[in-house]
Amino acid sequence: MEKLFKGIRRFQESYYKKEKALFKRLAKGQNPSALFITCVDSRVDPNLLTQSMPGELLTLRTPGNIVMPFEAIKDASSSAGTIEFAVMELKIKNIIVCGHSGCRAIEVLRESDEKTSPMKQFHNWLNLAVPVRNNIQKNFANETPEARQRHAEEENILHQLQNIQTYPCVDQAVKDGKLNLHGWYYDIYTGTVNIYNSSSSCFEPA
Numbered sequence: 001m002e003k004l005f006k007g008i009r010r011f012q013e014s015y016y017k018k019e020k021a022l023f024k025r026l027a028k029g030q031n032p033s034a035l036f037i038t039c040v041d042s043r044v045d046p047n048l049l050t051q052s053m054p055g056e057l058l059t060l061r062t063p064g065n066i067v068m069p070f071e072a073i074k075d076a077s078s079s080a081g082t083i084e085f086a087v088m089e090l091k092i093k094n095i096i097v098c099g100h101s102g103c104r105a106i107e108v109l110r111e112s113d114e115k116t117s118p119m120k121q122f123h124n125w126l127n128l129a130v131p132v133r134n135n136i137q138k139n140f141a142n143e144t145p146e147a148r149q150r151h152a153e154e155e156n157i158l159h160q161l162q163n164i165q166t167y168p169c170v171d172q173a174v175k176d177g178k179l180n181l182h183g184w185y186y187d188i189y190t191g192t193v194n195i196y197n198s199s200s201s202c203f204e205p206a
């Protein structure tokens with residue numbers, strides 16, 4: 001923890017002082033340009049990756065960057081609440097679903113046996129992406145584990161873009177031309193980001 005406390009002091013003495021005007025402005029409200037949905041993985045840092053300043057990105061993080069489909073919401077849902085808040089109140093213009101390489105959530109979704117795992121809640125959450133697992137098992141069974149993982153990570157991004165469109169507020173904003181959806185894939189080893197191109201049906205370098 002000491003390292004984190006030192007970080008707070010360093011933030012206050014250097015970064016905050018340098019950007020004081022920005023923080024004074026942000027204290028009055030926010031106007032982010034995008035909702036950035038990504039994995040909880042500690043290696044994925046949306047602000048670092050996009051070199052964004054505080055106030056520019058609204059962030060939603062879930063294991064495997066999975067978005068709960070609207071029809072699956074039974075009770076309070078933090079992710080559903082975030083999406084409504086972003087679209088209906090903040091009127092953000094872009095939603096990015098960003099998956100990443102080496103995603104443990106996707107690996108568990110693909111391969112681990114949930115019956116023997118003690119992480120029941122983790123598996124319950126990952127099961128929202130069962131269609132991704134079924135697709136990979138059906139279409140990529142003969143590929144290497146590394147290739148299957150990559151296919152699953154990319155397929156999962158597209159599946160979550162479909163899930164987010166099950167929200168009436170998202171569907172309406174997209175139809176009205178007020179909201180754009182984007183699929184990104186971040187490779188931690190190379191630092192590259194590939195963007196999904198719906199015309200070519202491929203992830204292409206940013």
Ligand SMILES: [Zn+2]
Nearest residue numbers: 039041103104
């Ligand atoms: Zn992950």
